[in-house]
Amino acid sequence: MNILDFSTLYTDNESCITHFRKEREKEGIVCKRCSCKDHYWLSSKNQWQCKSCRFRTTIKSGTIMEDSKFSLLDWYKAICLITFSKKGISAKELQRQFDRKWYKSTWLLFHKIRKAMGNRDSIYQLKGSIELDDAYITVETTEKEKKKQKAGRGTVTHSSITVMAESTKLENIETGKRSSHCGYYKMKVTESQKSTEVNEIVEKLVDSQTIVFTDKSTSYVDIEKYVEAHYTELSSNETTKTTLKWVHVAISNAKRTFNGIYHKINAKYLQNYLDEFCYKLNRRYFGKRLFDRLVVAVAQNLVAN
Ligand SMILES: [Zn+2]
Secondary structure (H helix, E strand, O other), X not given: OOHHHHHHHOOOHHHHHHHXXXXXXXXXXXXOOOOOOOEXXXXXXXXXXXXXXXXXXXXXXOOOOOOOOOOHHHHHHHHHHHHHXXXXXXHHHHHHHHOOOOHHHHHHHHHHHHHHHHHHHOOOOEOOEEEEEEEEEEEEOOHHHHHHHOOOOOOEEEEEEEEEEEEEEEEOOOOOOEEEEEEEEEEEEEOOOOHHHHHHHHHHXXXXXXXXXXXXXXHHOOHHHOOOEEEEEOOOOOXXXXXXXXXXXXXXXXXXXXXXXXXXXXXXXXXXXXXXXXXXXXXXXXXXXXXHHHHHHHXXXXXXX
């Protein structure tokens, strides 16, 4: 679907409700009061009613849209703009497209969609062979956070992140030359690069049957406890082009993307920006289907997760 398809399919709130109802029913409606999964649809109210306790669930309730004053059509428009721009779009630009007065509410809507992207990707663990490295992203901290961290005078600082990429090594039978191909990515904000923190990330986000490649940093000394095998190489210009090629490609792309779109990134919300970046990167071949996939992510029931 492209923007033209969108404007034909979703002309009003009703058409969005019809579509979103179908998507939510595929995910399953869970009653907040009694956890029952059987519901009737009340078309006059655009609500589901629990077959067991008669509790009603609105079209947005139980999803990230709950409590939002934006109409479903507004949410669909936002999802459309987010998925159709390859790199991304700032909340300021979204506000301009929406012709809205309130930057804050558009900004919040945008972060909620990013959260849904992160939630969706958190279902999957990385598998096979994986490149892992750390990086620093330029961010801003607020006055309050600055005091807490006792950071210097400037507001600009750097947040450390752990980046992982599935990387399959293939050998060309004729030339014997080896090359690597990338799969899924994950990026996580870390407080420090202490080994305990990296271990936690690996244990949670990576399948225990994987092979992990890193440099010889002390942050990675215990990784082998959580995976099938761990190989290290001394960090050099060469490793960034070979063993750790894909994490480095992703890191520089992320930095370029963030610099190009956002005026500044608040440290507190960096994970949301990384989630959007990885969500799109992991679905880089989805093309027009990305819109529908993101609607599914937004329809995900918060109670069930
Ligand atoms: Zn119920």
